[in-house]
Amino acid sequence: MKRQFLWKSCLIIATGLVAFFYILSVLTLKTEEGMSFIAKSDRQQLKAWAKTAEALYLSGDKLALNQWITELKQKESTRVSIASFNIENIAGENINVDTVEAYHFGRNVDWKIHLYFEQNPIMELPFSKAKGSFLIKLPDRMRPGEYWLTTKIVLQIILPMTILIILSTWLYRHIITPLHQLEKATSAFSKGNFDVRVKKLLGNRNDELAHLAATFDQMASQIGELIASQRQLISDLSHELRTPLTRLDIAVNNFEMDNSHQHLERISRESVYIRKLVEDTLTLAWLDNEKPIIQREHVDLVDLLDVVIDDAKFEFSNRELILETPNNAIISNSSHQALCPALENIIRNALRHTPVGKKVTVKLIKQNNNYCIEVIDQGPGIATQYLDKIFRPFFRVENSREAGNESFGLGLALAKRLLNSVRANISAENHHAGGLMVLITIPIT
């Protein structure tokens, strides 16, 4: 899924926070309500007082009643009275007494107390037998919600703050941990540790940051490979240069005036060899680094093969070289300057490995949207395990040493990269009749 992180943050921040605050508000309301009721023992106390008052009232001893009220007032430092309705009909119908019941002097003890009122309410406890009610301003000690302020602060400030701090920390970690790992990896990479990878450290995450890590890994692996191949190339090249340089040195040191021509020839041969080696290596490095796609012209492969075969026949006049082509094979968006040295290398290579008197066959065949060029030699072939390695730079099969000094294992590597630059492919296999068959597939358009 795309934008994983967006969905995740929507879920957590938008939905999660709305739900959280809704629950918090419900919880606050419920707690406030729960804390608004007069404690049970206080209610019983109030009811007991009402009972005493009723009993005193029913006994008719007004003095005793007043005295009790005064004592109670002093004890609880509140206001106490006993009152009853006396309906005075001013005009119209007499009203029903029951209707009057709905009117009260004060609050029922079972009702909740509004905690936001500063004054304590008047509590009304109606007498059970007599007409009248015991009225008392709720004593301070009975006022509910003593811890309401603290609870309110906890519920509305401390709790959401704590939750939000936890959420922020979690989000921070969620984002920063992979970034931190990426930073560590980048710095390790810049210090030369090309094996460092990040994706596997992030577990099974699959969001934008995981993608970033994957991209980093891909980059690291590509650059690592590139640097490794460059190092390999430089080390191979310097290794390959040792032999001709030694030969050159010896030729220079043993230079004798009376045989100068032969010595000069030797020196010049080594110099040509070194030149070719450097030239080919640099071309290979360019093709490897830039991976160019060259599309500039139409090429008639038949003409191109004619040219290459003509040169090769001259160079290897003691081998037979057979060319089988149609009369035309025109491809577009290609480059003969890339194709020609590649084909030259492959055909020369085939001839070099073919014993004198034997033959090399080059066939050009049209196959669907491609032209296939088969180069089949009558040489010793190549052991199967080396077949895909022969296109690596400086790779040599042991017996190729016999092929002479001119080969330094770059020809086929160069050919493969040149062919790739015109979108062509190359592979090699052993021919059933013996010898090596190199197969080149070139797209027609």
Next chain:
Amino acid sequence: MLKIKVLLIEDDTTLNNYLTDLLTKSGYIVEQCFDGISGLKLAQTHQHQLILLDKMLPKLDGVSLLKSLRETSQQPVIMISAKGAEEERILGLTHGADDYVAKPFNSQELLLRIEGLLRRSQPQTQAKRQVEIAIDGLTLNAAKQQILVNNKEVEFTTIQFKLLWELISQQNKIISKADLYQIVLNKKLGAYDRSLDMHLSRVRRKLNEANWLGERLQTVHGKGYCFK
């Protein structure tokens, strides 16, 4: 014979001296120069028959130098390139120079290039233009751009006609590839450029198909082509 003046712009002192030595021994008068700015000044103020120009130079690089020089002068220039030579070879870039040599190069190869370029830049003594050549059943008509083999017309492209005409009209003479590039394709011979050879192969094929001996157009390896 008047000595030929060559301007050599190359910043590597050793190579510059070697090349001066080589060219002087071959009979050229060499003016040495070691950086781009003074090289450009010399090239603009003095007439040389040939300029050897290194591509990487201090102060002013070879490509910019050539660009400035070309605004006023058409002196023949051979560019010597080291950096990016691989790319230039495969892509066939010459940076507008008349010829192009990539480092490392062989001294013989350089001398041959110089000779070839000097020959091409001489005012051509125009050979008397024939209109028709006929040899052993092969007839070329320049006016009609027509080729007949045993009185049957064979179709050739303009380039193929020009190429065949050049070779047939100078029987038994080896014509260098660089010359043929100039005359037939009107361009300079690049290091990996084989387009001329491909045209020649096609001409041979067409002649063979018409039952004429295409092999009479011979490849003289390392030199050029020759009609025998």
